Amino acid sequence: MTTPDEGRLPHAQEQLPGTGRPPGDGPSERLARAGLTRVLEPGDSRGGQWLRRLGPVALFDRLRGEGPPLPGATAGRMAGLRLRARDARPELDLAAAREAGARFVCPGDVEWPAQLDDLGDARPLGLWVRGTPSLRFWALRSVALVGARACTDYGAHATGLLGAGLAERGWVVVSGGAYGIDGAAHRATLGAGGATVAVLACGVDSPYPRGHAQLIARIAEQGLVVSELPPGDHPTPSRFVLRNRVIAALTRGTVVVEAAHRSGALSTARAALRLGRAVIGVPGPVTSGLSAGVHELLRGEGHLVADAGDIVELVGGIGELAPAKSGPVLPRDLLPERLGRTLEAVPAGPGGLLERIARGAATSIDETAGRLHELLALGFVERGGENWKLTRQALSGGFPTCDDPVAKVPSCPDHAP
Amino acid sequence: MTTPDEGRLPHAQEQLPGTGRPPGDGPSERLARAGLTRVLEPGDSRGGQWLRRLGPVALFDRLRGEGPPLPGATAGRMAGLRLRARDARPELDLAAAREAGARFVCPGDVEWPAQLDDLGDARPLGLWVRGTPSLRFWALRSVALVGARACTDYGAHATGLLGAGLAERGWVVVSGGAYGIDGAAHRATLGAGGATVAVLACGVDSPYPRGHAQLIARIAEQGLVVSELPPGDHPTPSRFVLRNRVIAALTRGTVVVEAAHRSGALSTARAALRLGRAVIGVPGPVTSGLSAGVHELLRGEGHLVADAGDIVELVGGIGELAPAKSGPVLPRDLLPERLGRTLEAVPAGPGGLLERIARGAATSIDETAGRLHELLALGFVERGGENWKLTRQALSGGFPTCDDPVAKVPSCPDHAP
Structure with a gap:
């Protein structure tokens, strides 16, 4: 994982700041990035360094061809990457995405959420996005609402109140599409006519968990379903954890509703902390093991909130990702x-x-x-x-x-x- | 209420630091102070100023006699104080206390808890104490455990865990003897063979609330029952609030378990904050109005705790009221x-x-x-x-x-x- 300072390194080869246009040779870069999402695992900082030095086209070519190993890669790792690269068919992935109503958004695109650049070399290669709204505009005023899969009734109820409250205040609720708190967050936001984004650890066309297929389809209609992984790809334990850094980076703050000690939701909070985003916790009974991780967070850097108003108070003030409050940013x-x-x-x-x-x-x-x-x-x-x-x-x-x-x-x- | 700075003014006329002896003419000073507890309301800073300037004997005489009003007192107020002073019979109060197994502890006494001097001119005139242990020694390692009277089952349960946990770690639990959280705190400590102190807003021989008569009698046997008010005196709303400053000043930290917005327990926490003591809160469900005041506290200066170990971690480190950890203070x-x-x-x-x-x-x-x-x-x-x-x-x-x-x-x- 990268530090916030690394995140502020310029990505000179890849992005022309302020223009919103993909740099240089657009279509082939996009194709190469799409191909690389089949080769490099999410959050691979070493891969990000190669990308920064070589650019996507040269890197993808290098991985598909022969030649000396890339700097810092063992022969075994190079062989593994080459096996993957040889099988990558980005044209087919882009076509499958189109088929599923998805697009591939790259750094430098108008729709690219620039705050993801805070991830430095662990920045996503690109994002597969299902749903019509602009990911960039939505992410400007967004909050992550995450927590335990095996949540309690209390946790689900509290999440429902927060999701609906955020929706009523016009905030976009980002979560991971999982059972438990994540699902409650998406449902509450949808139910209140709000905007919600599911960031998955698998292809946007093959939602996981299966039991949430209908919910995720509904999110793709009313909101956005987003992933670093190409169509058809499947989740792994490490992909769930690495997905969390995208949730943290995309949003102005991460709210953890219920989390046991060492829960995955806490990794989102830790990523938010590293990225300088607000880290927020919803307290619960001290007798509940599912609140213990949240309380741990609240004893450290976490801010306690009891309702959606409290959350907005915390993230509304940060502002550096958002347009100035004095007026519209665009004529x-x-x-x-x-x-x-x-x-x-x-x-x-x-x-x-x-x-x-x-x-x-x-x-x-x-x-x-x-x-x-x-x-x-x-x-x-x-x-x-x-x-x-x-x-x-x-x-x-x-x-x-x-x-x-x-x-x-x-x-x-x-x-x- | 006084500020911590005022609290550090020397009380030169009343206390010879380090000697542990009552200054000057001991018995008559003690009698005058006992009499003044019938005349001045708890926490009367103006009365504390008079006491600091005149000493207890001269002040009590002045209130009982004729003469010009005391500085800052209107004629009406002087008349009221004189009415009370005329009826005061400190010899009878001291005898009634002895009868009830109580003593009157004054500033300068060996048993006086010096940390109460942090209250400055609002320091108690003296404390009526029922029970055998030394109030001063006990208060060195004490924590206040307070909260709502109309507490929930969750609050009572959490208090029980904390009280027993503090008792098992040898900490003295101080509370207000009221229904709800206070009662649960005393009971849990007693049940774990621990040390507990009830600070009442009425005479130590006429416990309030009546329904806690048996509990308070038990505390007087196994622990200590303490009050600023003389035997037989009754509580008033303002006395409850002013009693809270004594709980806050006596202890190294105040733990609030459940409190609605504007709850009396929060006044103890505010007093603790002003006095530089640890302010501690036990979180609960955000859906519970009885946790709302605690969450408010935790969003401000309060520290979140989930168990007795957390409390000890917070108050154990403060140390300025306690003997050095390197060895016994007394040979x-x-x-x-x-x-x-x-x-x-x-x-x-x-x-x-x-x-x-x-x-x-x-x-x-x-x-x-x-x-x-x-x-x-x-x-x-x-x-x-x-x-x-x-x-x-x-x-x-x-x-x-x-x-x-x-x-x-x-x-x-x-x-x-």
Whole structure:
């Protein structure tokens, strides 16, 4: 695992800061990165160093060809990597992803969440993403809600309250799609019409655990399903742990609801701590072994929270990953057309129910919810309970909206009789 | 309430530091202080200023006589204090206390717990004490365990575990004798053969609440019952709150088990914080209103604990109120005879059950337990579970004990066939 300082090293060969364009020879780089996700295990820092020095195309070629071993790799390790590289068919993986409604997002892409660069050489090679919203926009205002698989009724109940509370405040809930706390977090967020992201330790088209196939499919419709691993790949114990660093890096803070001593959820918290993210714990009875790990965390660097408001208080203040609170980061004209259309349907005052906005923007409820959370991350809209409305910043920017009496848009379908 | 800085002002007129003797004219000072406990309310800082300037005898005389009002007192307040002073009969109060098996301990007495001086002008005028052990010795290694009256089953259970755990580690548990958490704390400590102190907001001979009359009587037998208020006096809402500052000042730390927002137990924690003592909270379900106040505390200055070991880790390190860990503070020759006799009956190794030591010292089990906790505070003995034994320091000091093969005391009754 890398330290935060290493995470701030520039990745000069791979990313042109500020342009949002993939550097150099885009398609072949993307193909090489997709291929490398079949070869290198998630979080392989040595592989990340090779990538940083050689670039993805040269590295993938080198692993597929003959020649001297890469620096620091034994002959045995090189042979193993070459076996994998020889079998890699990134064109087929990209096609399988498309088939499953997924895309492959690379560093340098507009959709790449730049905070993942804090992982340094352990940064994902790329992310396979299922679902329509922008991962980058969603991750700007996101919190991880994780915990024990074999959780108690108390843990599941507390997670439900927190997930719903975060959703009502417009925060994106990220978790690992597992049984127990993870599942409760996703379900509560979905149930409250919120935005949720499942980061899996297997291919996004072959969800694990099997018992959550339906839940994960639902997340892919209303939210996002994300993985470092290519389509069809399966989880291993170390992949679960390494997946946790992505959850920690993607979010502004990690909330652990229930965790026994030495629980996997604590590895997410430790990763969050190393990355300078907020580390947060939900206390429970001292008589419960499933709260013991959380209490350990709270005796150290962890912050105690009792409700969603407490969480927002902690992560809302961090801000370095988020757009400035003073106004939208993007002028409205530069918004993608699908976001602009949704924005036009959001009222300045009350009455902004999701269904009404979807009707106004003439699109599905799931898509509208996804876009509203993107607009929220960008500072254009805010959510209070069931209602969405324009932020004061969006209003004072003088953008024409349905409710703006001066610059009324006459054809706004939401106002049709 | 006073600040810690005020608490460090010297009380030059009242106490000759280091001598342990009451200053000047002892008996009349004690009588005046006893009388003043009928006149001034607990924690009256203005009264404490008068006391510091005039001394107890002159102040009591001035309140009983005519003359100009005291500085800062309105005519109405002076009249009220004079009404009370006119009715005060300290000789009768001291006699009633003796009758109830209680004594009146004053600043400057050997038994006075010097840490109460941290309360500054709000320091108690004196303490009415029921029970045989030395309040000063016991308070050296004491922790307050307090919380809600209308506690939950979880709170009572957690308190039971903590009280018993503290008792097994030889720590003295101080609480307020109330229903709920306080009662559970006293009972658990008594049940584990431990040392417990109830600090009441009424006379030590007229326990409140009535439903705890039997419990408080039992505490007076096996432990100590303490109050600022003279015999027969009754509690008031403000007296409960002001009593809490004595609990906080007496102990090395205050543990709050369950407390709603704005609970009285939180006032003890706040007093502990002001006095520089450890402020400690026991977490509970976030769905429980009776844990909400504790969680509030834990989000601020409070330390989270899950068991008695955690508490000892926090308060054991503070040490400024305690004897140095390197050895007993008193040479054995200077121990009171009753403590010396008990010490002789403590083995260096295993087998030091309370009953066996009581037999060895030829005294009752309650008295033996009381003395052992005094010896523990002084660094001579230690407790592990049910067993008492000499500390390494006591042994290396070369004191003759039952188990010392060189300096064996031949007549030691514990070793009689």
